[in-house]
Amino acid sequence: SRADSWTGRLKRLYDDSMSFPAMKLFLIGCLSAWPAPAAPAQESPAPSSTEPAPEPAPEPATDPAPGPDQQAPPPRPWPQQLGLRSAYFSSLWSELDTVVLVPDLATWLDEVGRWSPRLGRWPVLIEDRYYTRLFVRRFAPQNLIRRPSVGVRLPAEPAALEALVRSRMVAAWAGSGAASEGRSMDDVYRELGWAPPGIVATSFADPAWPAAVTLSIARGQLLRTLDGDFGRPNGTMDPAEFRRLRDEVNRLFAESGWSWGRLGAELQALTLCRELPVRARASLGSSDLPNLPGAPALGSDPPVALTDLLCRDESQARTGVCGWVFGDSVRAIYMAMCSVFIQRDTISLFDVYGAGLDAPPYELDVAKEKLEGYGIEVTSLVKASGADLEGWRRLVMGGIPADVLFMNTSGVRGAMDLARGTTGRTSDIPPLSRPLALHMIHSFSLQRPASPSSIGGRWLDRGVYAYVGSCEEPLLAAFTTPAMVVDWVANLSPFLVAGRRYTGPMSRPWRVVTIGDPLMLIEPPAGQPRTRVKGARVAGKGETDVRVRLLEQLRGTEPPDAGCYRDLILLDQDDLARSLWTRDAAIAGPGEAEAMLPLLFEERRFSEFMSAYRLLEAPSPESKDMLWACQLPRLGELDSLLDLELLEESLRDQLMARDLESLMPHLVRLRGSRAARTAVESAIERAGSSLDRDQLRVLLGKY
Numbered sequence: 001s002r003a004d005s006w007t008g009r010l011k012r013l014y015d016d017s018m019s020f021p022a023m024k025l026f027l028i029g030c031l032s033a034w035p036a037p038a039a040p041a042q043e044s045p046a047p048s049s050t051e052p053a054p055e056p057a058p059e060p061a062t063d064p065a066p067g068p069d070q071q072a073p074p075p076r077p078w079p080q081q082l083g084l085r086s087a088y089f090s091s092l093w094s095e096l097d098t099v100v101l102v103p104d105l106a107t108w109l110d111e112v113g114r115w116s117p118r119l120g121r122w123p124v125l126i127e128d129r130y131y132t133r134l135f136v137r138r139f140a141p142q143n144l145i146r147r148p149s150v151g152v153r154l155p156a157e158p159a160a161l162e163a164l165v166r167s168r169m170v171a172a173w174a175g176s177g178a179a180s181e182g183r184s185m186d187d188v189y190r191e192l193g194w195a196p197p198g199i200v201a202t203s204f205a206d207p208a209w210p211a212a213v214t215l216s217i218a219r220g221q222l223l224r225t226l227d228g229d230f231g232r233p234n235g236t237m238d239p240a241e242f243r244r245l246r247d248e249v250n251r252l253f254a255e256s257g258w259s260w261g262r263l264g265a266e267l268q269a270l271t272l273c274r275e276l277p278v279r280a281r282a283s284l285g286s287s288d289l290p291n292l293p294g295a296p297a298l299g300s301d302p303p304v305a306l307t308d309l310l311c312r313d314e315s316q317a318r319t320g321v322c323g324w325v326f327g328d329s330v331r332a333i334y335m336a337m338c339s340v341f342i343q344r345d346t347i348s349l350f351d352v353y354g355a356g357l358d359a360p361p362y363e364l365d366v367a368k369e370k371l372e373g374y375g376i377e378v379t380s381l382v383k384a385s386g387a388d389l390e391g392w393r394r395l396v397m398g399g400i401p402a403d404v405l406f407m408n409t410s411g412v413r414g415a416m417d418l419a420r421g422t423t424g425r426t427s428d429i430p431p432l433s434r435p436l437a438l439h440m441i442h443s444f445s446l447q448r449p450a451s452p453s454s455i456g457g458r459w460l461d462r463g464v465y466a467y468v469g470s471c472e473e474p475l476l477a478a479f480t481t482p483a484m485v486v487d488w489v490a491n492l493s494p495f496l497v498a499g500r501r502y503t504g505p506m507s508r509p510w511r512v513v514t515i516g517d518p519l520m521l522i523e524p525p526a527g528q529p530r531t532r533v534k535g536a537r538v539a540g541k542g543e544t545d546v547r548v549r550l551l552e553q554l555r556g557t558e559p560p561d562a563g564c565y566r567d568l569i570l571l572d573q574d575d576l577a578r579s580l581w582t583r584d585a586a587i588a589g590p591g592e593a594e595a596m597l598p599l600l601f602e603e604r605r606f607s608e609f610m611s612a613y614r615l616l617e618a619p620s621p622e623s624k625d626m627l628w629a630c631q632l633p634r635l636g637e638l639d640s641l642l643d644l645e646l647l648e649e650s651l652r653d654q655l656m657a658r659d660l661e662s663l664m665p666h667l668v669r670l671r672g673s674r675a676a677r678t679a680v681e682s683a684i685e686r687a688g689s690s691l692d693r694d695q696l697r698v699l700l701g702k703y
Contacts, residue, residue, distance in 0.1 A: 078263045078264040078268070079488060079493035079494070079497045079498065080491060080492055080493055081264065082197060082268050082269065082321075082493070082494060082497065082519070083491075083492035083493050083494050083497070083519075083521055084492055085197050086197065086219060086494065086519040086520075086521060087492060087521060087523070089194075089197075089219060089220045090218075090340075092117065093117065093120055093121050093218075094119075094120030094121070094533045094536070095120060095121060095122070095341070095530060095531070095532050095533065096120050096121065096122035096532060096533050096534075096536045096537045097122075097141050097142040097143060097532035097533060097534045097535075098122045098123075098141050098142065098143040098144070098145060098536070098537040098538075099122065099123045099124075099125065099135070099136055099139060099141040099143070099144050099145070100122065100123070100124045100125075100145045100146075100147055100537070101125055101126075101127040101132065101144070101145065101146045101147065102124060102125070102126055102127065102147050102149075103126070103127065103147075103148070103149045104126065104149050105126070105154055105210065105329055106149070106150050106152050106153060106154045107147060107148075107149050107150045108124055108126055108210060108333065109154065109164075109165065109168065109210070109213075110150050111124045111147065112124050112168075112210075112213065112214065112217070113168035113169070113171070113172055114172065115172055115217060116172045116173060117173065119536070119537075120533055120536060121217075121218065121340075122537055123135065123139060123141075123337045123340075123341045124333075124337070125333060125334060125337060126329060126330045126333055127146070128330050129566075129620075129622070130431075130463070130622055131330060131331060131334040131463060132334075132570070133566075133569065133570060133598060134334075134432055134433070134434055134435050134463050135334060135337060135338060135342070135435060136570045136571075137433075137434065137569070137570065137572055138342055138343075138403075138434040138435055139341060139342060140572055142532075142534050142535075143534075143535075143537065143538065143539075143545065143547070144545075144546040144547060144567075144570060144571060145537070145538075145539045145543050145544065145545060145546065146543065146544040146546055147543045147544075148542050148543065158203065158204035158205040158227070159204070161204045161209075162204045162225060165204070165209075165213055165223075166184065166185070166223070167179040169185055169213070169216075169217060169223070170183055170184065170185060170188060172217075173185070173188050174188050174191075185216075185222070185223065186222065186256075186257070189220070189222075190257075194220055195258055195259075195266040195267075196220055196221045196222045196256075196258060196266070196267065197219065197220065197221060197266070197267070197268055197269055197519060198219070198221045198222070198267055198268060198269025198270060198271065198320070198518070198519065199221060199222045199223075199224050199252055199253060199256065199267060199269070199270055199271070200212045200215050200216040200219075200221050200222065200223055200224065200271040200273060201224045201225070201226035201249065201252060201270065201271070201272055201273065201274070202223070202224075202225065202226060202272075202273040202274050203225065203226055203227045203228075203274045204225065205227065206273070206274040206275055206326075207327070207328050207329045207332065208273045208274050208275070208325055208326050208327060208328075208329070208332035209273065209274070209329075209332075210329055210332060210333045210336070211273045211325045211332035211333060211335060211336035212271070212273035212274075212325075214333065214336035214337060214340065215271055215273070215325075215336050215339070215340070215517055215519075218336075218340040219269075219340075219517070219519050221269070221271070221519075222252075222256055222258075222267075224252045226248060226249070226252070226272070226274060228244070228245075228248070230244075230245055230275075230276050230277065231276065231277040232275065232277065232450065233275060233276065233277065233278055233326055233448075233449050233450040234277075234278065234447075234448040234449065234450050234451060235277040235278075235279070236277055236278075236279040236280065236281060236303050237276075237277045237279065237280035237281065237306065238280075238281055239280075239281050239282055239283040239301070241280075242280040242281065242282045242306075242309065243282075245276075245280075245310075246309070246310060249270065249310055249311075253267055253270075260319065260320070261313065261319050262319055263318060263319065263320070263502075265319075265320075267320065268320045268321065269320060269321055269322075269323070269518045269519055270310060270311050270320055270321070270322045270323070270518070271322075271323045271324070271325065271517060271518060271519075272307075272310075272322065272323070272324045272325070272326075273324075273325045273326070273332065273336075274326060275326050276306060276324070276326065277306060278305065278306060278446060278447070278448075278449050278471045278513060279303040279304065279305060279306060279471050279472070280303065280304065280306045280309055281301045281302075281303050281304075282301075282304070282309055282509070283301055284301065284304070284316070284509060286298075288316045288508060288509060289302070289304075289508055289509065289510070290475070290478070290505045290506050290508050290510055291505055292475065292477065292505055292506075302472070303471070303472060303511075304472075304509045304510055304511055305470070305471050305509075305510065305511050305512055305513045305514075306322075306324075306513075307322040307323065307324050307513055307514045307515075308322070308500070308509050308510055308511070308512055308513070308514075309509050310322045312509065316508055316509055318502060318507065321494075321496065321497050321500070321514070321518045322514060322518065323496050323514050323515065323516050323517055323518035324513075324514065324515050324516070325515070325516065325517070326449075326450070327450075327460070331460075334435075334463075334465065335465040335466075335516065335517075336517065338435040338465040338466075339465060339466065339516060339517035339520040340517075342403070342435050343403070343523075343530060344403040344404055344437060344522045344523070345376060345377060345403060345523075345524075346376075346377045346378075346379050346401075346402040346403050346404070347371055347376055347377070347378055347379065347402050347403065347404045347405070347406065348378070348379050348380045348381075348395075348400055348401060348402035348404070348405050348406075349364040349367060349368055349378060349380065349381040349382070349383070349405075349406050349407075349482075350364075350380075350382045350383075350387060350392065350395065350405065350406070350407045350408070350409075351363055351364035351365075351381070351382065351383040351384075351387055351406075351407075351408050352383075352387045352408055352409045352410070352417070352418055352419055353408045354383045354384040354387070361481045361483070362408060362441065362476065362479070362481050362482065363383070363408075364381060364383060364406060364408065364482055365381070365383070366482075366483040367406060367482040367483045367485075367486050368381050370483055370486045370487060370490070371486055371490075374486070374490040374524050375524050376490065376522075376524055379401045379402045380395060380401060380402070382395055384419065385419050385420055386419070387418055387419040388418050388419040388420040388422045389418050389422035389423065389424050389428070390422070390633060391418075391419070392416075392418060392424055392428060393428060393629075393632050393633035394633045396428075396429075396430040396629060397430075397604055397629060397630060397633055398430075398433060398601055398602045398603065398604045398629075398630075399430060399431060399432045399433025399434065399601070399602055400430070400432055400433070400434070400436055401433075402436075403434065403435070403436065403437065404436070404437045404438075404439070404495075404522060405436055405437070405438050405439070405440075406439045406482050406485075407438065407439070407440045407441070407442070408441045408442075408482070409424075409440070409441070409442045410442060410443060411423070411442060411443065411444070411455075412443065412444050413444040413445065413447040413448055413454045413455055413456070414426055414453060414454055414455065415455075416428075416442065416455065425655075425658055426452070426453055426454060426455055426457075426458045426655070427628065427652065427655045427658045427659065427662075428632070429455070429458045429459060429462060430462070430625065430626075430629040431462060431463075431598075431601070431622055431625045431626050431629065432462050432463040432464075433598075433601075433602040435463055435465055436459075436462075436463060436464050436465070437464070437465065437466040437467075437495060437516070437520075437522070438459055438464045438466070438467045438468070438469070439468045439482065439485060439495075439499060440455075440456075440459075440467070440468065440469045441476070441479045441482075442455065442469065442470070443470055443472070443473045443474060444470065444471070444472060444473065445459075445469040445470060446467070446469040446470060446471045446513045446515070447471050447472065449471075449513075449515070452654070453654055453655075456469055460515070464515075465516055466495055466496065466515065466516030466517065466520055467513070467514075467515040467516060468495075468496060468499035468512065468513075468514055468515075469512070469513055469515075470511045470512055470513060471511055471513050472511045473511070474510060474511040474512060475506075477506050478501070478506050478510050478511060478512050479499070479512065480498065480499055480500065480501055484498075485498045485499060489521070489522040490522075490524050492521060492523070494517075494518055494519050494520055494521055495516075495520050495521065495522050496514040496516060496517070496518045496520065497518060499512065499514060500512060500514070546567050546570070546571065547571060549567070550564065550567050550568065550571070550573075559580075559584045559587060559588075560580050560584065560592070561591065561592065562589075562591035562592045562594065562595040563595075565577055565580070565581070565592055565595035565596050566595045568580075569595070569596075569598060569599050574599055574603070577596065577599060578599065578603075581596050581608075581612075585611070585612070588612075588615065589615065590615050590616050590617045590618075593612040593613070593615035593616055594612075594616055594619075594620065594623060596612050597609065597612055597613065597623055597626055598626070600612060601626040601629070601630060604630075606630055606631075606634065609626070609627075609630055610630075610643060610646070613627055613646065614646065619650060621652065621653065624650050624652045625652065627646075627647070627650055628647075628650070628652065628659060631643075631647060632662060635662065635663070635665075635666050636666075638666050638670070639670070641670060641671075644663070644666065644667060644670055644671075647659075647663055648660075648663065648667075648679060648682075648683075651683055651686075653688060653689065653692065654689065654691060654692065655692075656683055656687055656692040656695070656696055657683075657692065657695035657696045657698065657699045658695075660679060660680060660683055660696070660699060661699055663679075664676055664679075664703075667679055676703045677700065677703045680696055680699055680700040680703060681700065683696050684696045684697065684700070
């Protein structure tokens with residue numbers, strides 16, 4: 001049977017769990033079809049005083065299949081081994097060409113509880129108006145199913161919820177009898193001979209626990225409970241709290257029964273799915289911290305990234321890699337599902353460093369050449385003088401045109417220093433049109449990751465699900481050069497793993513933060529393509545097949561409503577949605593207009609977007625974001641008093657002063673100098689927060 005075949009493959013894989021020979025032989029055969037890329041070149045020129053020597057590049061993950069008398073090739077570096085294990089486990093699951101949308105957590109757990117090696121797996125999202133659209137349009141399923149609530153509540157007590165989750169997981173893998181007998185997933189893994197690559201730690205009192213469930217099942221990892229209050233994401237953990245957390249994490253690894261404590265062991269990954277501070281002070285001595293000639297003094301016990309402090313031994317040598325997912329359940333589920341199911345095969349590059357900052361190894365031209373050599377599409381490279389504020393705003397009109405963004409800037413937590421002396425703000429980070437993984441070289445971007453008023457917080461709020469960034473001033477050398485990151489990820493090193501340094505002074509605990517799933521790969525398109533099983537998960541009793549329901553609606557006599565437009569856009573029926581809108585725009589209401597805005601935004605249909613926006617009675621924050629992303633690059637062309645008034649009325653919460661300041665030169669141009677002060681005074685009266693009022697009063701002082 002298929003299940004027996006799956007079990008046998010896993011057993012053969014881990015006959016020797018330390019050296020993984022069966023996995024190597026299996027993958028050599030699988031990967032032999034990949035075209036062998038050129039050997040990654042070493043970086044040049046020679047490093048400066050604050051830039052450590054480059055690390056060796058990985059060898060290509062493509063070997064010829066061994067003949068009958070040949071030995072398997074020598075072991076790969078541990079990042080590649082970790083990536084190969086992740087790729088292998090994923091290859092054992094059928095991926096269904098279906099997305100299921102659910103209304104609540106109880107229904108989500110019931111649906112995910114149907115995943116199994118026998119049936120396969122498929123994305124399950126709690127439906128919302130933003131993250132759902134990003135995911136579904138990028139995944140482009142054959143079947144989209146809307147499932148009603150199961151009508152029950154999950155247990156309120158975390159311990160009872162945990163017991164329910166664990167029993168569902170065991171039942172899916174080994175049958176309901178195994179769950180009733182008290183067997184655990186640890187037992188199941190041992191019976192199959194599978195050594196988990198890592199631990200996913202969560203608290204079932206934290207809203208991010210569904211992400212932990214997703215990543216533990218999808219990656220074959222251990223699910224562990226990590227309770228306790230350690231602080232908020234924007235905060236800094238004190239040394240005593242950090243020691244308490246570190247000891248608890250180490251206990252989880254030590255009691256697992258699998259090897260850990262060194263790079264290349266069985267357990268190498270830690271994924272934290274819960275609220276924790278982004279930084280910690282750990283009473284580190286000067287010998288424990290980076291010490292680069294010419295670098296500024298670090299001071300006493302500086303704060304460092306929590307995800308870089310964990311997974312180290314007493315000497316601060318790295319023993320594993322750490323990722324982090326936090327936030328409400330809707331976003332946490334979205335982040336985990338993106339990591340598991342979204343294909344990442346297009347990359348965009350935005351490079352300020354070629355515009356005057358002398359950092360040749362970090363410039364993105366070399367990364368572009370390498371990406372193209374590996375067969376990965378580069379959708380855009382904006383660099384040098386073109387990487388100014390205008391160039392950025394024009395790039396992101398309609399969203400980022402790629403699955404992954406490499407971005408080099410400098411600045412602080414709320415501002416990006418761009419080319420030609422221009423500055424981008426958090427207000428310049430747009431709504432996305434697809435899920436995004438981000439590698440951002442920028443000081444302080446993740447200093448306050450839970451605050452949308454910061455650069456990093458804004459990116460996460462907008463839909464970034466994997467992020468390499470920094471929580472304080474890290475020095476440029478803390479980041480692996482983009483070209484080297486490309487070499488590693490193109491040869492099956494996980495994305496977050498590739499973003500760290502593992503040799504030299506910058507391999508010590510420091511300030512690079514890794515958010516997301518540490519086992520997530522960016523697989524080159526030339527590798528094994530993902531294939532999906534069609535028709536295996538169809539709408540059951542009481543469920544809605546969205547495609548079938550749409551056909552029924554469109555055959556009726558009533559014009560399409562807001563839900564119809566949203567579903568057409570979800571299913572990538574853009575031409576049909578647009579033609580219906582063109583036909584019925586004159587009779588459409590605010591609901592239909594708001595449903596169409598994302599498509600008009602993504603396609604940069606500015607005139608139609610403005611017409612639809614005017615129909616809104618109470619624009620949502622996302623609608624306002626799209627309006628400003630459309631209009632900011634085009635303010636110099638603004639010649640309509642009606643459009644000017646619309647922008648004045650659509651100043652964004654927490655950003656009112658910044659929006660109005662951008663509008664001021666054009667307001668004065670069209671209405672005269674006296675209109676400036678009147679506009680600020682009117683905005684102060686409408687402001688709903690003390691932050692907006694205070695910033696607007698400062699702006700008023702300029703006029």
